[in-house]
Amino acid sequence: MTSATPAAPPAVPAVRAGDAGRSRESGPLPSRRARLRYRIVLSVLVVLALGLAVGMITVDNPMPAGSDGFWTIARMRVVTVVVMAVVAVSQAMATVAFQTVTNNRIITPSIMGFESLYVAVQTASVYFFGIAGLVALQGLPQFVLQIAVMVGLAVALYGWLLSGRYGNLHVMLLVGIVIGGGLGAVSSFMRRLLSPSEFDVLSARMFGSMANADAEYLPVAIPLVLVAGGLLLARSRRLDVVALGRDITQNLGIRHRAEVMKVLLLVSILMAVSTALVGPMTFLGFLVATLAYQLADTYDHRRVFPVAALLGFVVLAGAYFVMKHVFYAQGVVSIIIELVGGSVFLLVVLRKGRL
Numbered sequence: 001m002t003s004a005t006p007a008a009p010p011a012v013p014a015v016r017a018g019d020a021g022r023s024r025e026s027g028p029l030p031s032r033r034a035r036l037r038y039r040i041v042l043s044v045l046v047v048l049a050l051g052l053a054v055g056m057i058t059v060d061n062p063m064p065a066g067s068d069g070f071w072t073i074a075r076m077r078v079v080t081v082v083v084m085a086v087v088a089v090s091q092a093m094a095t096v097a098f099q100t101v102t103n104n105r106i107i108t109p110s111i112m113g114f115e116s117l118y119v120a121v122q123t124a125s126v127y128f129f130g131i132a133g134l135v136a137l138q139g140l141p142q143f144v145l146q147i148a149v150m151v152g153l154a155v156a157l158y159g160w161l162l163s164g165r166y167g168n169l170h171v172m173l174l175v176g177i178v179i180g181g182g183l184g185a186v187s188s189f190m191r192r193l194l195s196p197s198e199f200d201v202l203s204a205r206m207f208g209s210m211a212n213a214d215a216e217y218l219p220v221a222i223p224l225v226l227v228a229g230g231l232l233l234a235r236s237r238r239l240d241v242v243a244l245g246r247d248i249t250q251n252l253g254i255r256h257r258a259e260v261m262k263v264l265l266l267v268s269i270l271m272a273v274s275t276a277l278v279g280p281m282t283f284l285g286f287l288v289a290t291l292a293y294q295l296a297d298t299y300d301h302r303r304v305f306p307v308a309a310l311l312g313f314v315v316l317a318g319a320y321f322v323m324k325h326v327f328y329a330q331g332v333v334s335i336i337i338e339l340v341g342g343s344v345f346l347l348v349v350l351r352k353g354r355l
Contacts, residue, residue: 028303056077114275208334212279232305242263280334292308
């Protein structure tokens with residue numbers, strides 16, 4: 001009886017030259033080329049942000065370099081740079097997170113009526129108290145009160161429309177649009193009844209401007225942005241799961257509605273700080289979030305958030321630098337941002353063919 005011939009071992013595929021050093025893995029940046037591209041993008045944005053910050057502080061400083069007057073003016077300009085950083089981080093992170101929980105890349109947190117509420121408060125103060133009403137709204141207590149009112153109304157709206165048996169995110173968005181439109185209509189009516197001088201003073205407050213900010217607001221604004229932004233960054237992995245949809249999120253063991261409400265609370269804090277600090281910036285968040293996804297080329301929020309924040313600062317500082325040193329009109333930075341952001345919005349809508 002003959003013994004069975006042992007089976008031949010499976011053939012091992014030959015390793016081609018160059019394959020040994022090529023890593024194959026899964027993840028938000030699966031290839032070496034993708035990781036290199038992300039690092040280059042992040043490095044370029046950091047260099048641009050630092051260059052614009054230094055340029056804003058030093059360019060056209062009328063005092064001799066190194067003198068006491070030079071550093072005095074530089075310290076005043078540093079406040080503007082810090083305000084831009086606060087607004088950029090707030091708008092960028094709030095918009096990216098808001099678009100994730102709503103599963104829509106078109107809408108922005110401004111749809112919830114934060115900016116309409118800001119406009120209504122400013123208009124009502126002038127309507128009832130005259131120009132002195134705007135002066136009464138300035139100051140640290142008033143700044144904190146505006147933030148508290150915006151966040152309180154947002155939380156009440158979320159708690160009402162997202163809790164209970166029939167909680168629905170789309171209904172919440174629709175109600176936010178209606179409230180924002182109603183506040184805008186009331187504000188327009190009151191502005192028509194103002195005197196020309198009052199209307200002129202009020203109009204300057206209706207545009208997002210770095211001149212609206214005050215250095216005394218920063219000790220409150222910076223910690224709020226750091227805490228809210230840090231919590232959003234810490235929840236990046238959960239946001240990655242929420243982006244997959246309600247059913248998949250629940251199947252993976254995450255309470256979708258509770259997670260959405262927590263994220264919306266952090267978004268409302270960031271948007272309230274930004275709006276109360278400098279005024280309405282309708283298309284800044286949309287512009288930054290759209291470009292961030294294109295440049296980062298990933299859906300990982302841990303990598304999208306830094307790109308979006310740096311882009312926000314580059315856009316704000318670049319617009320401010322151009323308006324100040326080219327057109328000598330640094331107070332109207334929002335005009336360039338609204339123009340460019342609105343154009344990008346239309347392009348995205350026309351390309352997708354839907355909202």
